[in-house]
Amino acid sequence: MKRDALEILETGYEAIMVERLFKSKIEVRDxxxxxxxxxxxxxxxxxxxxxxxxxxxxxxxxxxxxxxxxxxxxxxxxxxxxxxxxxxxxxxxxxxxxxxxxxxxxxxxxxxxxxxxxxxxxxxxxxxxxxxxxxxxxxxxxxxxxxxxxxxxxxxxxxxxxxxxxxxxxxxxxxxxxxxxxxxxxxxxxxxxxxxxxxxxxxxxxxxxxxxxxxxxxxxxxxxxxxxxxxxxxxxxxxxxxxxxxxxxxxxxxxxSNMVGLEAMKRKAEDLGYDAYIEDNKLEGEVVSVSEKIVTKNYLPKSCHIWGGETTVKVKGNGIGGRNQEFVLASLPYIVPNMVVVASASDGWDNSDTAGAIGDKDLFKRASDEGLETEDFLKENNSYEFFKKVGGHINTGRTGANVADWYFVLTGEDSE
Structure with missing residues (x-):
């Protein structure tokens, strides 16, 4: 399912390639x-x-x-x-x-x-x-x-x-x-x-x-x-x-705009067999509370729920990270089996040299087995170091595009 999630995300990035977008909408004629x-x-x-x-x-x-x-x-x-x-x-x-x-x-x-x-x-x-x-x-x-x-x-x-x-x-x-x-x-x-x-x-x-x-x-x-x-x-x-x-x-x-990528991701998710929904293209709010609210919703099996927007981080510590990594970090304790959570910056730069993160129940278990507590990293705003230790970073390099961030939840055949 992670592979499906990354394919969906990649389709969003392809849709907002700026040179392609400009040449499709601007031309010199006569x-x-x-x-x-x-x-x-x-x-x-x-x-x-x-x-x-x-x-x-x-x-x-x-x-x-x-x-x-x-x-x-x-x-x-x-x-x-x-x-x-x-x-x-x-x-x-x-x-x-x-x-x-x-x-x-x-x-x-x-x-x-x-x-x-x-x-x-x-x-x-x-x-x-x-x-x-x-x-x-x-x-x-x-x-x-x-x-x-x-x-x-x-x-x-x-x-x-x-x-x-x-x-x-x-x-x-x-x-x-x-x-x-x-x-x-x-x-x-x-x-x-x-x-x-x-x-x-x-x-x-x-x-x-x-x-x-x-x-x-x-x-x-x-x-x-x-x-x-x-x-x-x-x-x-x-x-x-x-x-x-x-x-x-x-x-x-x-x-x-963000919607160009959201619509492309929705189509890709449907092609992969998921029921796909664009939930909102104006997502805002404090990232930890927004993450918990989104991930704890009840979702139907085999579905993809997509948001676009830009959350905010209340900086309390001296760690390294960005709002997308912090979104996934905050979601990990609430992720159920057969669920994948993705948050990624369209410009490829989440206040660090990574675009965002992808998380699931296995990643949370791996962190727990290594004695890594998500709450400790959240207190220090140190999401980058967390995912550096356990994996889950999404690396695109700078994309040359910037239409805010993408967030989505993907569920498998049975998310219970």
Whole structure:
């Protein structure tokens, strides 16, 4: 059954291969770039800039370069890895926290956007990881910003809350990218890594008119008791642009999301003979409680139940691991025979050099036989070391995609 689980998971990864996704949804035909139900005449513009940001930046920029060829004037690709391009500058930044390099490249991007006129076309790719990579803190430095956001994450804030704060402590997020690009025509191809696919939340919505206000950011900071840290780290809040004129020439297109992988996994599970269900594509919550709730449900035999989303970890210890490994670790005491539990990051990086974990009753027994208590590892947030000792890691390498995480429960002929 583990083999079936890994086949199902692999199908999800194949479905979100970014270059394949782009080439299936974007094409140049008769001098027009065509996508969704729209087309833009390339000859109407003197220059075409490509700016790709996030963990999908390199692979998406590769696809756009193949599609557009020499029509690209110039551009910048900011990812956690570098590659070679003909007319694009590739830069390697840091994630999940900002760095001086991220700030430097962001300033280069802003200078390029400021050069654009109404006679230019700016094609942008926004993907997960963009919140940390595209970084220009407002009235503070990146080190204070890093410490501030890290504390907010450790307190268990979800991605929407974190990005609300990021937008209002930044000089580039929350629609400010679009303001810099004005009056050029801006098309933003967006790959979602957030539950619910809210375009204003993905990478903190640099090309989308922000619906939140300073008051919303203040509410988040109050909820997590961050006021003292705000003063200590010299963090100030700024309002995001609300003037409609900055967004009149902006087209935001959701090109890919978690659901693409979920649907592919569902089909694969059915092909393997399981009754398959996509339970939710907006899974959120504290990872240990979410894991227990999911694994202790009563499932019919020979079934596959799939979720997409992004849980949160309350950091209490100094261990190594990520939310997907912690999800499976927390599930192990509750797994019944003939059940397999999988949690894996679509980008292949679960806060460590592994994508996630796979667990079943045999793995739990092996850990118990070796005197390894799951609760001890959970207290230290040390899921990585647990699975390193007993097996169960899922290793994909960085995938070049990022559409949040996948979780599923697979049951055999008799799960009782």
């Amino acid at each position: 001098g027009h770039i065509c996508f969704a139900d729209q087309k833009i005449c390339l000859n109407d513009y003197e220059r075409i800039f490509v700016i790709a940001i996030g963990k999908c930046a390199v692979s998406s920029a590769k696809a756009l370069e193949d599609i557009l060829g020499d029509k690209i004037t110039s551009g910048i690709v900011l990812d956690v890895k570098k590659d070679e391009f003909k007319n694009l500058l590739s830069e390697e930044g840091t994630h999940p926290f900002p760095s001086a390099k991220n700030v430097f490249v962001t300033e280069q991007i802003i200078e390029m956007l400021k050069q654009a006129t109404k006679k230019d076309l700016v094609l942008t790719v926004i993907s997960g990881g963009g919140s940390a990579l595209l970084c220009l803190p407002y009235k503070t430095d990146f080190q204070n910003q890093k410490e501030f956001i890290e504390e907010l994450m450790k307190k268990g804030a979800n991605i929407t809350e974190i990005n609300t704060v990021r937008k209002h402590t930044s000089s580039i997020k929350g629609g400010q990218f679009a303001e810099f690009a004005y009056p050029a025509k801006l098309v933003s191809f967006i790959l979602s890594d957030v539950p619910g696919d809210d375009l204003s939340v993905i990478a903190s919505g640099p090309t989308v008119m922000d619906k939140t206000t300073i008051k919303d950011a203040e509410d988040v900071l109050k909820k997590y008791d961050m006021q003292n840290s705000m003063r200590h780290l010299n963090i100030s809040l700024t309002e995001t642009p609300k003037k409609e004129k900055f967004f009149e020439n902006v087209t935001n297109i959701l090109l890919g």
